[in-house]
Amino acid sequence: MxxxxxxxxxxxxxxxxxxxxxxxxxxxxxxxxxxxxxxxxxxxxxxxxxxxxxxxxxxxxxxxxxxxxxxxxxxxxxxxxxxxxxxxxxxxxxxxRMTGLRGVYPQENVLCVEAGMILADVQKAAEDSDRLFPLSLAAEGTARIGGTLATNAGGVNVLRYGNARDLCLGLEAVLPTGEIWHGLSRLRKDNTGYDLRNLLVGAEGTLGIITAAALKLSPIPAKQGTAILTVASPAAAIDLLAIARGQLGETISAFELIHRQGLEFLRETLSDLRLPFADLPEWCVLIDLGLSEGRSPEEALSRLFETALEAGLSQDGVIAQSEAQRQALWSVREHIPEGNRLIGSVSSHDISIPISRIPDFILEGGKRLAVLGDMRINCFGHLGDGNLHYNVFPANGRDRSAYEHLRDDIKRTVHDLTHEFDGSVSAEHGVGRLKVADLGHYGDPVKLAVMRVIKQALDPHGIMNPGAVVPVAN
CATH class of the missing domain: 3.30.43.10 (Uridine Diphospho-n-acetylenolpyruvylglucosamine Reductase, domain 2)
Structure with a gap:
């Protein structure tokens, strides 16, 4: 129409x-x-x-x-x-303008807010009630909660707390006809038909506009700890993750994989940023814990490092001994995207791979891209949930303009390989308009057909964010 x-x-x-x-x-x-x-x-x-x-x-x-x-x-x-x-x-x-706090229910671990509230303000509202809203993103100072829900954003704490979808109990939304759906429920159990909440979360505004949300809170961990440990390879990192889960269970908030290339970019572009290692390791992992009162994160992380050392998985590491040191370690991880931006990527990819297949994916990806030309790859991300940021850069001393003719080939190579490895070409950033063609190419035909039926049923005139998410049928 x-x-x-x-x-x-x-x-x-x-x-x-x-x-x-x-x-x-x-x-x-x-x-x-x-x-x-x-x-x-x-x-x-x-x-x-x-x-x-x-x-x-x-x-x-x-x-x-x-x-x-x-x-x-x-x-x-x-x-x-x-x-x-x-x-x-x-x-x-x-x-x-819709930044209101609709209600705080500490005993229920629930916070109700309007969709325009900035994510950092949502976190602060939870903190004011001695609770934690764990969704944490690099853009949390400007991202708004409605948008993070509409894109089902992830961030660094997905391993423990889940994506935005997992942190939402109910929604208020305006549907494409202008009708208001009053679904701002605080219930944990409500089996009364189709789950409209989960239909709108991740729909990127194509099925309606989220206007308010009931969000799930958690207790603030009494003790937090952070360590960065070297690992010989991504395979060693996965083995270390298994050991960490065995020793520490659900107390692991984040388990981030970092490659030497990202640290070299930081050294090159942000020289004032203090790196944890003088001799940069090929690979390392950043581990974050949240423990209950009476438990020492430093002791827990020391025990993990000793186990990793004995198993030959890690040879060096830094365990934060204060909150300032903890923030300094996190600052390294949080500045990697800025280092990437300052270098200037040729092609960036937000993908997810089954965790056990990540080492083979990284190895094969390097081989296939080498066929196209001399490039640098900065592969980093949320190893605990399989989300990799796989970014390709010009060779040292070359400008990315020299690679413009290869951009589409690079993207296709990475996405083809992701599909071969049973992964997803959109992990936490959504589909938007950038990846609509990718969804049409790699997506399951039955799923795409059902998406089109849902879109037509709820938005018969096709007015809601046209051109985003839903591929046009061939």
Whole structure:
């Protein structure tokens, strides 16, 4: 079905139904994304203050067949928040004004917030009630909780606490017709039919706009500890992960794999950042623990290192002895994306691989890319859940412009290999518009057909974030 632009007539019609400050002309900040790959357009920007405002905006768009692009913090890396210039100018709806705290229930370990609240503020609201909201991302200072739920964001604590989907109990949302779904449930058990919450989480705004969420909290660990240990190889890292799980169980919050190349990039671009090793290891892992009162994370990590040393899995390591040292170790991991950005990648990939197959994947990936040319690979990420950031860079001393003709071949090589290894070409960043063709190419045909049926049933006019997530049928 054809769509119409959010033109002057449409906007004027809407103004009569809304407070004066809800609609604004387009601004550049809503039409850009962090990597600069997509440049969007808009007929107007909607800045609702409440769920009813959102419903009014979407209801009008549904009636007029005007496309709607939901906008959270704008931190997405796959173009889901940007609609390009090859279609009618959309109505962009930003929830940045909807930052209210709907309720805190410490005894239930539940926090209810509006979708525009910044993730760091959600964490602070939980902390103020002596609770932990464990979703943690590099962009948590600007990402908004509605967007993190819409993309089912992951981050560093997935190993213990799960993705955004696992941290959501209920939702309030405006559906594509403008109807409000009042599903802001705090229940842990509710078997009353189809799970609309999990349908909207991860849908990237293609099935509706999340306006509020009931979030699952956890106790704040009484003791936290961090260590970075060298490992000989990714296989050794996986063996160490198994030992760590045996000794420490569910107290492991994060288990991050770091390659020498990432540390070399940090040394080259961020020379003031203190690295934990003078002689950079080929591989290392960052381990984070959260323990109950009466247990020492330093002792637990020392015991783990001794076991790893005896097993020949690790030869060196640093165990934080204070919170300052702990933060310094985490700073190394958190700055790796910045080091990558300063070097400038040719092609970056957010993938997941079955954990036991990661060593073979890394080995085979290096071989296949070497056939294409001389490149540097920085492979790092969340080993505990199989999510790798597999990024390809120019050879030392060469500019990435010399590799532009290889970008598509590199991406295809990495994604083909990921598919061969039963992995996913979209681990934690979502599909957006960047990976729609990949989903169509690698996705299961039956799943894609069902996705299209669901999209058509809930959004018959196709107004919600058109061009994102759902591949067009061949």
């Amino acid at each position: 054809s769509l119409n632009p959010a033109d002057t007539g449409f906007v004027d019609h809407l103004r009569a139904q809304l407070p004066d400050d809800v609609l604004r002309p387009p601004e550049p900040r809503y039409l850009e994304e962090p990597r600069g790959r997509y440049h969007g357009q808009a007929g107007a920007i909607g800045l609702p203050r409440c769920t009813e405002d959102v419903a009014t905006l979407v209801r009008a768009a549904h009636a007029a067949h005007v496309p709607v692009v939901p906008y959270g913090g704008g931190t997405g890396l796959v173009g889901g928040q940007i609609m390009g210039g090859d279609g009618p100018a959309p109505l962009v709806i930003s929830l940045e």
